[in-house]
Amino acid sequence: MQTKNPSGYEEMAHTADWALRVWAPDLVELLRQSMQGMQKLMGIQVAAGGRQPKTLAHSALDGESLLVWFLNEILYWNLVERVACVELELTLDGLRLVGIARCAPIQSLTKEIKAVTFHNLSILKKDEFFETTIVFDV
Amino acid sequence: MVQLQDVKRISEYEWEIPKSYRDDMRVPVRLFVSRELLEHSMNDLSLQQAVNAATLPGVVAPIVVMPDMHQGYGFPIGGVAATRLPDGVISPGAIGYDINCGVRLLASNIPLEAAENRMSELANALNRHCPSGVGQAGSIKLKEGELDQVCRQGARWALKRGMASEEDLLRTEEGGCLDGADPGKVSQRAKKRGLDQLGTLGAGNHFIEVGVVEQIFDREAAQVMGLKEDYLVLQIHCGSRGFGHQICTDFVDELQDSVRRYNIKLPDRELVCAPLNSPEGQRYLAAMHAAANYAFCNRQIIAHSARQAFEEALAGTVKRLHLHQVYDIAHNIGKIETYHVEGKKIRVCVHRKGATRAFGPGSPELPDVYRGIGQPVLVPGSMGTASWVLVGTEESMARSWGSSCHGAGRVLSRRQAKREIRGDRLHDELEKSGILIRAGSMPGLAEEAPRAYKDVDEVVETVSGAGIARKVARLRPLAVIKG
Numbered sequence: 001m002q003t004k005n006p007s008g009y010e011e012m013a014h015t016a017d018w019a020l021r022v023w024a025p026d027l028v029e030l031l032r033q034s035m036q037g038m039q040k041l042m043g044i045q046v047a048a049g050g051r052q053p054k055t056l057a058h059s060a061l062d063g064e065s066l067l068v069w070f071l072n073e074i075l076y077w078n079l080v081e082r083v084a085c086v087e088l089e090l091t092l093d094g095l096r097l098v099g100i101a102r103c104a105p106i107q108s109l110t111k112e113i114k115a116v117t118f119h120n121l122s123i124l125k126k127d128e129f130f131e132t133t134i135v136f137d138v
Numbered sequence: 139m140v141q142l143q144d145v146k147r148i149s150e151y152e153w154e155i156p157k158s159y160r161d162d163m164r165v166p167v168r169l170f171v172s173r174e175l176l177e178h179s180m181n182d183l184s185l186q187q188a189v190n191a192a193t194l195p196g197v198v199a200p201i202v203v204m205p206d207m208h209q210g211y212g213f214p215i216g217g218v219a220a221t222r223l224p225d226g227v228i229s230p231g232a233i234g235y236d237i238n239c240g241v242r243l244l245a246s247n248i249p250l251e252a253a254e255n256r257m258s259e260l261a262n263a264l265n266r267h268c269p270s271g272v273g274q275a276g277s278i279k280l281k282e283g284e285l286d287q288v289c290r291q292g293a294r295w296a297l298k299r300g301m302a303s304e305e306d307l308l309r310t311e312e313g314g315c316l317d318g319a320d321p322g323k324v325s326q327r328a329k330k331r332g333l334d335q336l337g338t339l340g341a342g343n344h345f346i347e348v349g350v351v352e353q354i355f356d357r358e359a360a361q362v363m364g365l366k367e368d369y370l371v372l373q374i375h376c377g378s379r380g381f382g383h384q385i386c387t388d389f390v391d392e393l394q395d396s397v398r399r400y401n402i403k404l405p406d407r408e409l410v411c412a413p414l415n416s417p418e419g420q421r422y423l424a425a426m427h428a429a430a431n432y433a434f435c436n437r438q439i440i441a442h443s444a445r446q447a448f449e450e451a452l453a454g455t456v457k458r459l460h461l462h463q464v465y466d467i468a469h470n471i472g473k474i475e476t477y478h479v480e481g482k483k484i485r486v487c488v489h490r491k492g493a494t495r496a497f498g499p500g501s502p503e504l505p506d507v508y509r510g511i512g513q514p515v516l517v518p519g520s521m522g523t524a525s526w527v528l529v530g531t532e533e534s535m536a537r538s539w540g541s542s543c544h545g546a547g548r549v550l551s552r553r554q555a556k557r558e559i560r561g562d563r564l565h566d567e568l569e570k571s572g573i574l575i576r577a578g579s580m581p582g583l584a585e586e587a588p589r590a591y592k593d594v595d596e597v598v599e600t601v602s603g604a605g606i607a608r609k610v611a612r613l614r615p616l617a618v619i620k621g
Binding site: 011012013014015016017018043061064065068069072076079080082109110111112114115116117118119120121135137138 | 182184208209210211212215231234235236272273327330331340341342380383384386387390391394395398406407408410548549550551552553554579581582
């Protein structure tokens with residue numbers, strides 16, 4: 001468990017794909033850190049200028065499904081709409097997520113993630129921290 | 139974790155994890171590996187993932203794993219699982235996000251000595267004619283109706299537009315078009331991603347490689363394929379691009395619910411699945427086939443562009459310059475096939491994820507030209523190393539669900555490769571060794587460094603020693619184009 005910072009992410013070794021360990025004091029922050037880590041893995045640089053608001057709303061079966069849905073949503077914006085999320089306002093009511101993402105145009109992106117996977121995905125709560133490891137198909 | 143003592147040796151190149159290894163296994167896992175490659179595989183989760191695959195409902199013995207295996211997500215890369223029709227399951231995670239990722243090999247009538255001093259122009263022309271790189275769009279902008287046609291027609295769509303020949307289609311797995319594709323089962327998101335990516339290579343481990351036939355092992359088979367020593371060849375490795383990735387993402391999400399509905403217990407949620415005869419299973423099959431057909435068409439259009447690049451860069455080197463298609467194979471796919479099991483004919487859905495179909499001589503699915511020798515099996519190397527052309531055997535039909543290996547198989551993680559290898563230095567080293575590199579990203583190049591992969595020669599020795607494929611020719615790389 002990472003204790004130096006209350007929230008964060010780090011890349012983990014994975015033979016074929018990419019893995020990211022993420023930790024945070026609550027589920028909303030875990031989503032935010034996961035999103036930041038994923039965009040960093042892809043080497044996204046955003047352009048200066050206006051921020052476009054986009055809405056997020058989803059009900060999930062469990063925390064893991066919510067995390068995968070959320071990251072796949074951001075990934076779709078990254079790859080298809082060519083915008084990156086730079087600010088998030090999220091509210092979680094049980095497993096119902098609503099929020100607004102402020103997005104900026106992507107100036108450059110160096111690596112592509114094909115998908116966010118459920119592989120061995122489990123959100124654990126330990127010592128007041130939520131922690132998970134996400135595997136991305138690249 | 140599976141330990142060496144859990145694995146039973148059957149022969150030098152064949153090992154087994156028995157069904158008794160774990161209570162929830164329905165069938166054993168058959169490994170086509172040397173002892174050394176088996177020991178290598180203990181370093182990651184690939185064997186554990188194969189054991190997990192052995193729990194899928196309706197799976198028929200055995201789960202097969204190839205020597206190029208490595209850890210994937212849910213299902214190991216290099217894995218083959220056959221599930222019985224009508225009610226065995228189909229699993230998107232056991233096919234992969236890049237549906238019908240595959241390899242195409244073209245052989246030329248150009249001797250190396252005639253083209254040697256124009257390789258740089260050829261590499262530049264290929265780089266210019268064949269769009270590659272992260273999220274790169276192509277010159278073909280499809281309307282939605284045209285995309286639907288690509289989904290239904292596969293490589294034949296390119297034929298109708300002058301970008302293919304009948305011979306190309308004949309020498310493509312399934313003739314470049316799987317039946318039952320239904321674009322109506324594909325999401326709008328996937329369609330949006332597919333509209334502008336046809337004819338593009340993408341990034342990651344995808345590549346175009348110019349090589350030369352270095353050594354021939356089976357003269358008769360090489361002659362049938364049109365492979366001649368010291369002549370140039372071209373390989374194309376790519377798949378269904380964002381279109382296929384999105385289809386897999388959509389169904390992995392949708393089937394999370396189906397698993398609960400059908401009361402399927404899984405050791406890893408990435409193995410989500412649905413019975414083949416369920417509405418969800420049928421929807422996925424139809425959408426996956428649409429993506430497979432998109433990929434066949436994608437490689438066909440890239441081959442057309444590559445031919446233009448050859449004509450542009452090597453004009454005048456030989457009379458009537460041409461590149462004829464040897465074969466095009468899928469290595470991430472689910473196919474309905476028929477096998478003889480314990481004296482009975484059964485129909486199964488063969489999931490191949492990082493495994494190549496390797497049908498033996500006499501298979502009715504093969505075109506006439508290859509029915510006598512068996513299906514060409516294309517095994518690309520890793521930029522600085524050799525690639526191989528093999529053929530399928532009767533043994534592969536009997537022992538490995540008509541399948542063989544698909545490449546070298548990773549051994550270093552991408553993170554480790556980036557830490558240990560600098561892309562710019564690797565670029566220089568490869569160029570010094572006579573391999574020209576055109577790469578969009580230096581960190582991306584480092585991740586795909588030759589030493590991030592197993593020794594492809596050892597992988598090929600293993601499938602050859604096991605009898606599930608036979609060596610035909612070894613290819614040496616000369617120029618590699620990567621996104």
